[in-house]
Amino acid sequence: MLLEVKNLSVDFKVGRQTLRAVNNVSFSLGERDSLGLVGESGCGKSTTAFALMRLLASNGSISEGQILLNGVDLAAASYDEIRKVRWKDISIIFQNAMTALNPVQKIGDQIINALREHEDVSKKEAIERAEYLFERVGIAKSRLMQYPHEFSGGMKQRAVIALALICSPKILIADEPTTALDVVAQRQVIELLAGLQDEFNISIVMISHDISAVAEACRSIAVMYGGEIMEQGRSKDVLIQNNHPYTHALVGSFPSLHKPLSTLAQIPGGAPNLADMPAGCPFSPRCAYAAELCGREKPDSRRVRLNKLCKCHYAEELDFNKKGG
Numbered sequence: 001m002l003l004e005v006k007n008l009s010v011d012f013k014v015g016r017q018t019l020r021a022v023n024n025v026s027f028s029l030g031e032r033d034s035l036g037l038v039g040e041s042g043c044g045k046s047t048t049a050f051a052l053m054r055l056l057a058s059n060g061s062i063s064e065g066q067i068l069l070n071g072v073d074l075a076a077a078s079y080d081e082i083r084k085v086r087w088k089d090i091s092i093i094f095q096n097a098m099t100a101l102n103p104v105q106k107i108g109d110q111i112i113n114a115l116r117e118h119e120d121v122s123k124k125e126a127i128e129r130a131e132y133l134f135e136r137v138g139i140a141k142s143r144l145m146q147y148p149h150e151f152s153g154g155m156k157q158r159a160v161i162a163l164a165l166i167c168s169p170k171i172l173i174a175d176e177p178t179t180a181l182d183v184v185a186q187r188q189v190i191e192l193l194a195g196l197q198d199e200f201n202i203s204i205v206m207i208s209h210d211i212s213a214v215a216e217a218c219r220s221i222a223v224m225y226g227g228e229i230m231e232q233g234r235s236k237d238v239l240i241q242n243n244h245p246y247t248h249a250l251v252g253s254f255p256s257l258h259k260p261l262s263t264l265a266q267i268p269g270g271a272p273n274l275a276d277m278p279a280g281c282p283f284s285p286r287c288a289y290a291a292e293l294c295g296r297e298k299p300d301s302r303r304v305r306l307n308k309l310c311k312c313h314y315a316e317e318l319d320f321n322k323k324g325g
Contacts, residue, residue, distance in 0.1 A: 001028050001029070002030055002031050002069070002070065003028060003052075003067075003068065003090075003171060003203070004028045004029075004066070004068040005025060005026055005027050005028070005048075005052070005065070005067055005068075006026050006065055006067075006068065007024050007025075007065040007066070008024070008025045008048070008062065008064070008065035008066070008067065008075070009023055009024055009062070009064040010022035010044075010047055010051050010056065010060060010062055010063065010227075011060070011061055011063040012059050012060045012061075012274075013059045013060075014059065014275075017275060019274040019275055020227060020274065021060070021227050021274060022044045022047050022227045023044075023226070023227040023228050024064070024065070024228065025044070025048060025224075025229055026229070027222050027229070027232065029203050029205065031170075031201070031203060032197065032198075032201055032202070033203045033220075034197065034203065034204045034205075034206065034217065034218040034219045035205050035206070035219070035220050035221070035222060036205075036211075036215070036218035036222070037205065037206070037208075037224055038208055038209065038214050038221060038222070038223055038224065038250070039223055039224035039225055040209055040225070040250075040271055041209060043224040043225050043226065043227065044227035044228075045175075045207045045208075046095065046176070046207060047227075048207075048224070049092065049175050049205065049207055051075075052067055052074070052090065052173060053090060053092055053173065054075075054077070054082045054086075069085065069170075069171070070089075072085075074090075084118075087117075087118050087164075087166070087167040088118050088119075088167045088168075089169055089171065090169055090170065091165070091167065091169040091173070092172075092173040092175060093157075093160050093172065094160065094175055095175045095176040095179055096179060096180065097156040097157040097159070097179075097180075098153065098156060100156075100160050101148040101159065102148070103149060104147075105147075106144075106145045106146065106147055107144065107145075107146060107163075108127070108130055108134075108144035108146075109145070111126075111130045111144075111162060111163050112126040112127060112130055114163060114167070115167060118167050119167060127144075130144055130162070130166065131144055133165055133166060134159075134162055136162070136196070136199075137158040137159070137161050138188075138192065139155055139158055139159065139162070153180055153181055154181055154188065157178075157181060157185070157189055158189070158192070161177075161189075161192065161193070161196070165200065165202075168200060169202060170202060170203065171202065171205065172196075172197075172202050172203070172205070173204075173205045173207070174193060174206045174207065175207045176207055176208055176209075177189055177193065177206065177208075178190065178208070178213065186213070194217060204217075206218055210254060211238075211247075211250050211251055211254060212239070212251075214235070215235040216235075219234065219235060220232070220233065220234055220235055220238075221233065221238040221239070223238065223244065223247045223250065225246050226271070226272045226277065227274075229301070229309070230246050230247060230283065230310070230311050230312070231243060231244040231246075231247045231308060231310045231311070231312075232308060232310075233306060233309065234306070234308075237306040237308055241306055241308075242320055243304045243305070243310045243312065243315045243316075243318060244311065244312045244315065245283065245287045245288065246267075246283045246286075248318075248320045249267045249286075249288075250267070252265035253265055253266060253267055267286060268286055269285060269286040278295060279296060279297075279298070280293070280294050280295045280296050280297050280298050280299075281294045281295070281298060281299055281311070281312070281313070289314065291313070291314070293313050297313070299312055299313045299315075304316060
């Protein structure tokens, strides 16, 4: 297995409080594999991604668990060891392409400098690789030495993808890669990532609040809520045969080609407060199916139909595929 995340927990120190943003998260990623982490804002998706890269804020720390990349635990690695891994083995497309690039430096220089920092190549070789990647992501190589303000939002996102791929990493983390893009540009970026995965033999972790987009792009999905994985399995099984009430609500809140817009549902309430998490299931205060047990006792992750993992006391009893379920 290329990447194994085992019982990962991330804490943040806020004043005198220690808040747990990611709680006991586990998943794995094989070669040329793709996993989508989905959920509402504040559920722990991006924090998980930053933990994988060891890019947490100064008040954040990995409190428990392992991040095994080819058997090496990144959670226990030194700063120097992590610097050697970033970009070469695991790279990230940051959420906002508008701010991911240095506005006063030419995009080509940013890409070339990243490559030469991690690999012993000449400037000529670095320029040639950067030009190739620019053309591969759909930007004319003649624009390599332009500034970020000369690019549209979609082009900036493509340039950030080229930057993330410049050292040919084994794993690419795409953190909300379609944020702030129009529908056409979103589709183009998702198709681009799929094509790049085949060409460069990379594995992808895609982070998004849009479960339908992730299901289209990724082989498997992990649905996060309150810092935990609520449901996990093959994309089509999670999307169509969901077992957790949160997954069901999330699917119902996004438009589909197969249902009219009038049927979109709103999930009542808001994301849980990390300083005041429910004693039981974190979704229980918003769950239409919650019972007394749900508010009192935290459910374990269990195997359900189609070999999925689900954290719900009543996962085997709920059938959302029945009419009215």
